[in-house]
Amino acid sequence: MRRLLRHPVRLVPFGFLVTILLGTGLLMLPWTTSQHQYTPFLTALFTATSAVSVTGMSVVDTPNYWNEFGLLMITVLTQVGGIGIVTGATMVILVVARRLGLRSRLLVQAETAEFGIGDLRRLLLRIAGLALVCESIITVVMTARLWLTYDYPFARALWISVFHAVQAFNNGGFALYTESLIGFSTDAWVIVPLAIGTVVGGLGFPALFEAAREWRRPSRWGVATKLTVWGSLTLLVAGFLGMLVIEWANPRTLGIYAWHDKLLVAFAQDAFIRTGGFNVVDVEGLEEESYPLVIALMFIGGGSASTAGGIKVTTFFLLAFVIWAELRGEPDVTVGHRRVATASQRQAVTVALLSVALVACGTVLLILLTEGVPLYAALFEVTSALTTTGLSVGVAASLPESGQFALIVLMFVGRIGPLTLGSAIALNTRRRLYRYPEEQPIVG
Amino acid sequence: MRRLLRHPVRLVPFGFLVTILLGTGLLMLPWTTSQHQYTPFLTALFTATSAVSVTGMSVVDTPNYWNEFGLLMITVLTQVGGIGIVTGATMVILVVARRLGLRSRLLVQAETAEFGIGDLRRLLLRIAGLALVCESIITVVMTARLWLTYDYPFARALWISVFHAVQAFNNGGFALYTESLIGFSTDAWVIVPLAIGTVVGGLGFPALFEAAREWRRPSRWGVATKLTVWGSLTLLVAGFLGMLVIEWANPRTLGIYAWHDKLLVAFAQDAFIRTGGFNVVDVEGLEEESYPLVIALMFIGGGSASTAGGIKVTTFFLLAFVIWAELRGEPDVTVGHRRVATASQRQAVTVALLSVALVACGTVLLILLTEGVPLYAALFEVTSALTTTGLSVGVAASLPESGQFALIVLMFVGRIGPLTLGSAIALNTRRRLYRYPEEQPIVG
Numbered sequence A, B: 001m002r003r004l005l006r007h008p009v010r011l012v013p014f015g016f017l018v019t020i021l022l023g024t025g026l027l028m029l030p031w032t033t034s035q036h037q038y039t040p041f042l043t044a045l046f047t048a049t050s051a052v053s054v055t056g057m058s059v060v061d062t063p064n065y066w067n068e069f070g071l072l073m074i075t076v077l078t079q080v081g082g083i084g085i086v087t088g089a090t091m092v093i094l095v096v097a098r099r100l101g102l103r104s105r106l107l108v109q110a111e112t113a114e115f116g117i118g119d120l121r122r123l124l125l126r127i128a129g130l131a132l133v134c135e136s137i138i139t140v141v142m143t144a145r146l147w148l149t150y151d152y153p154f155a156r157a158l159w160i161s162v163f164h165a166v167q168a169f170n171n172g173g174f175a176l177y178t179e180s181l182i183g184f185s186t187d188a189w190v191i192v193p194l195a196i197g198t199v200v201g202g203l204g205f206p207a208l209f210e211a212a213r214e215w216r217r218p219s220r221w222g223v224a225t226k227l228t229v230w231g232s233l234t235l236l237v238a239g240f241l242g243m244l245v246i247e248w249a250n251p252r253t254l255g256i257y258a259w260h261d262k263l264l265v266a267f268a269q270d271a272f273i274r275t276g277g278f279n280v281v282d283v284e285g286l287e288e289e290s291y292p293l294v295i296a297l298m299f300i301g302g303g304s305a306s307t308a309g310g311i312k313v314t315t316f317f318l319l320a321f322v323i324w325a326e327l328r329g330e331p332d333v334t335v336g337h338r339r340v341a342t343a344s345q346r347q348a349v350t351v352a353l354l355s356v357a358l359v360a361c362g363t364v365l366l367i368l369l370t371e372g373v374p375l376y377a378a379l380f381e382v383t384s385a386l387t388t389t390g391l392s393v394g395v396a397a398s399l400p401e402s403g404q405f406a407l408i409v410l411m412f413v414g415r416i417g418p419l420t421l422g423s424a425i426a427l428n429t430r431r432r433l434y435r436y437p438e439e440q441p442i443v444g
């Protein structure tokens, strides 16, 4: 127990499991559904896992199946899951930073050698505070819009706004409309705050904090923050342009809109792909060419220690710099006048390759468990679950029980796996007692 | 010119291109086809590229479309391509070894700082000698079998044996039967020599040479040889067991054979997957579950500086060791009491990730260029072309011209890409003039 408390990060996977099981139990009760019936265990487990892992996939029609109590439960589970993952992942980073003897950029006093309960409380408060501020801003704008323009009653406008604000900032992906946010796709007052909230929540606490503190001098940012901010911007632009080019004339997606609405919808959908999970276009109606783009963006995901999933923007761009250095024959991998430690490079390789393996195995598993699901659909759904994105080409809703269970496992692994891996690596670094002679085998 | 001669490795891609164009011209002439007609440019180019890159894919029915002259041309192109790639890749390794100041394990005298024409001649002779010995042994066994048991006329038995022996050792993949080697699938006298020849040719000259020289003391092998030999063995066993388990009762593949024939056929097909390209079972009849296995094995490929393609066994297992070290928190990556240089790790990462990207882009390209090719089939065919394996689920033969051209490019890139990349890295390593301060960003 003392060992656990000394490294509270070890408690995070356990806490997630308990939260999911608690949520499952509550969601099974009849007072959470609109028809007041008992919900089957697997449906409740799927929904609770999807909410706590901030994925947003569902096997029922969320707004009609659940009543207000059920939807409130989903909101709470999403918020707890989101804060839990951000806190846990930030702790890992702090523990690693202390191990390495680095000055912590996140907490002011870093004298103690171990991560204590006091640190944890302060960290949790900061993260919760940030969530509250962001979600409040979105809620205010969206409530005003729904109340004033759509003539929703004020209480209903507020509730709908709170629900979507929590989902957006936590990259949760659940929506109160059967067609997700397609009904609001050209309403900038609703869509833009949600899109910005999703991107901010997906940047991650460490990068956000450092970027905000040194916003006048981006050159002082650490490598991780530089990669996260500039990398996210690059991916946003690439996804936006890619979506515009591919979907411009598709009558099932952007084709029906005027050119300025095309820009708005493409911007919002692009923001939701990594890994918000809302959709403002019909995912099943996308051009065949869009699927590789969407799958790639989901796979890359958001910032480290954020509510986003995927291998993370830092991992992806760090590997790009590694390859670039190798192709140019540079002895060191440098990012903005800083040499990247080989330990970081190795960590990025591990995360990326294990994720590729996980996606491949998950896809094979899903194909084995189902009949007639084409490879591209299985790949899409598995990537979406593992990266906790929640977008769907319609497979999740029609899966047999075994397939639903597979997605539950994938969502859990996708959310907890990297954290557990990160903390294991952070806490178990071995001392170097002796070194073997070096050899440079030629590969490839 | 002097600069080119000083690094003859730079000539290799150029030599490949010239050989392919020469082969294309010759294969277009009417005296190479059984119907004595002119062959269209694209068909000739496809066949020449397939032969020189030792892939073995074809867009015509090889044994019936070409006559003996055409088939002899294919044999010569395969042999030239095979020796060319092995020589080129071995040169890269020697150049790198000299750059690093390592004692060359391949050539006795390594005093000169640059790689000279004398070295090249000696290397070529050794490689050609090895090819001649291996191909002769296969030819003798197979000729005897065809002549004595199948009552083929001696000259015909000899010709068929020479053709398949060249294809096997060079991992060429062309066969003189429309159904590849399915007709011989249970004849151990034919299949086993071809399978062993394929594996030996796919191990690569450096590993073969070192393993042969120090065969009594495997502990003295270098890291690359250890990874190649033990890794290849591991993959062979894994593929063999995987194929047996999945295909045991499949009536379109192993299901029709007695148990001892199942073992033989699975052994041979397993040996041909990475990346021989013969088939003794109907590839289109494989169980769905076999495709991921076959694609993974094709992607990994054979040994460095061999006629096999793929990312190479060393690359794959080195990355496995990197991940293992990372998960265990080891500061160094060690393989058999040797520390692996970070430069080698970075090279492996570059090769693997660029290959993943290439397979993904190639698959998307092929889907764009064709109608109704399912994703799994496109992925299979593209992986097969890029890794110069040559196995096919039937897509290649029915492609439109643009798709055929795409496969031609993929075969060429798959064969020449790694070599060009390797030599570029080897020849352009920059001096370290100054170093930036180190930073250890946390990723994942």
Ligand SMILES: [K+]
Residues within 6 Å of the ligand: A054, A055, A056, A171, A172, A173, A275, A276, A277, A388, A389, A390
């Ligand atoms: K999500």
Ligand SMILES: [K+]
Residues within 6 Å of the ligand: B054, B055, B056, B171, B172, B173, B275, B276, B277, B388, B389, B390
């Ligand atoms: K081949």
